[in-house]
Amino acid sequence: MKQKVILMVGFFVLGIFFTFPHSAYAQLKPGEPVILGVTAPFAAQLESADALKVATMALEEINAKGGVSIKGVKHPLKIESQDTRDILPGVPVSEALLAVEKVILEKKAHAIAVGPSRSEAFLASMDLAAKYKVPMMACHSMTPVVAKKISEEYNKYKYVFRVGINSMHMAGIVTGMAAFLNKEFGFKKAYLMVQDVLWSRASSAFVESWLQKEGWEVLGKDFFPTGASDFSASLMKAKSTGAQVVIPMFDMPEAGILLKQRNAMKVQAVTAGNIVELAHPEAWKMFGDQIEGCLNTIYEAGNIPVKAMPKTLIFHEAFRKRWGREITIQHGVAPAYDSVYILAAAIERAGSVDPDALVIALEKTDYAGVNGRMRFDKNHEIVYGVNPNETAVNIGFQWQKPGKRVIVYPETVAEGKIQLPPGMKPVK
């Protein structure tokens, strides 16, 4: 009898020991804020700095309406941010992880609305999310390995979700534009120039494979380390082999040099790919008509005002009013805004900040965001497609006179047609 009593007391104590922190964590006192972490390289990367700004905007909008409602009780949102510096060359991944861990352990974040930027750092921080059971959203990292890890070890990595695009989506915009160039102008010879980082390697591999399957001639493919500032060798090869389309894939500021060199060397080819600087609304002022005819990408639709998507117009106007300037980056900013709203809605559906309940609620997300209709697939990635009423959307645009970004892809939201740059003639 005595033994039974001791056993029962022992089990009771163990039960308290294992559930108390869990249940205490999941229960906020009235008025206690819901803490969202933002861990990205703000000082070194504008898209991360702007991600923090739009997350703050979303927080202010939600708090202006009383905050997040958990079982009828309103709780304000609060952001705790840490600079991960993961985008800087030479900064080890471990340093980024320290920043993420600080937000989780010291700042007690209930979820991370924006995770580290570079894929290498984000992949490593997935283990932290798993260890501490903290839902974490990817807004910048584009590697498909994130989804692969979730699908292979769901129970471990179920806390991780991606709101921004992955490299396959970005590659899809490029192949979409390439398909149009082939259909309209008969172009079939391409040269790829790619930054030597995970996302662009993966994207370029997909693009190259698609081009070859569609009967294109891939005349060459060169990789450039982050920080490279001379593209003359590749441009010489593209010119001498008769490339009709040059497909660049870069997110480093130095890639703007490619256009200067292309024009100086008079490489007669359509530039259709991704150069971060070309997405900037002021790029025409910086480069002049050197960029006329260049096709570029906006990774997530919300990063550019789209007439066919009214929420984007409201979002951009609000950003301009709040921060006094335009959004200039094509990736990761709008997803950060949607990320906060998605998390807030999930917390309300779950009725708690309990991580496991939050995961279930996040999986049921069906939210009309600035990027389109936001729903997660079974690997916790937002579904991207061509119709904003059905999916989130990616954008392809072209710089056209007199210095405008004209949205040309997908057709559901297009505001103009692709034009050939001056001096180029169609093949057919």
Added chain:
Amino acid sequence: MFQGMLIYGLINSVILALVTLGFNLTFGISGVANFGYGGLYILAGYTIWILFNLLKIPYLVAIVLSILFTAFIGGLMYRFILLRLRGLTNLEVIASLAVGVIILEMFRVAGFIGFEYTLPGFISGSVPIGETLVDAQRLFIVGIGMVLALFLWIFTRYTKTGLAFRGIAQEERTALVLGINSDKMATLSVAFGSGLAAIAAAVILPLGIIAGEGGYTVLLNAVAVCIVGGLGSPGGAVVASFIIGYAQTFTATYLGSHWTMIVSLLAIILILVIKPSGLYGKQKEIEEKV
């Protein structure tokens, strides 16, 4: 394409030589380790940008002011930091490198990132050389590089200050006996070298954008050129610039651009193993030690 490679190889080699001139003057000729060279190069670029774009100072005036300012900062760095470590080369390297990194990181933290940080070129347009089109700005850089290299050669051979720079590197005590104030000369040498870095920045940075990463690349290339060419030999530095410049262009053309960084590093290792004093180095004691 081979002709294009030869032409761009020549241009890249001269750009390398121009970038290295200032570093060679201080480290190679005066024996003062200034591993903050890359930071000073970028400091000059951002200074021109700030003066021209924010303070609306005429461009040429902004360049002159930037050169003077960068030279001043270089001199200050020596006077208040490196002077205390004079003779302790390892510590000179560490301290000056720290200053360079601080400069680069300071601009990064202050938000000086992005393609809007560009400088206008001096000449626009392209010039056909054979079948290859070369932008006129690059040819301008080649001209400036040749002029500066000649100036440096004359300066270190036929002027009192230039000879004093060489003197303190060869034998400091003897130089002191001859009335050469080694501290003053070393300060001037670092200031001079920093000014040369600023001139290089003013003509080269318009090719692209001003970015912190460029500072590390400049330092690495400058060290490689000086080591391969041999410390104390401006002629050696020029020859080394051509060797490394062509090696990088050849690598980018036929192997891939992502291998070009390895070229400088490999060059350093090879020369240290085969001929540690460098191709035209005069410091035989390095070889004797090895």
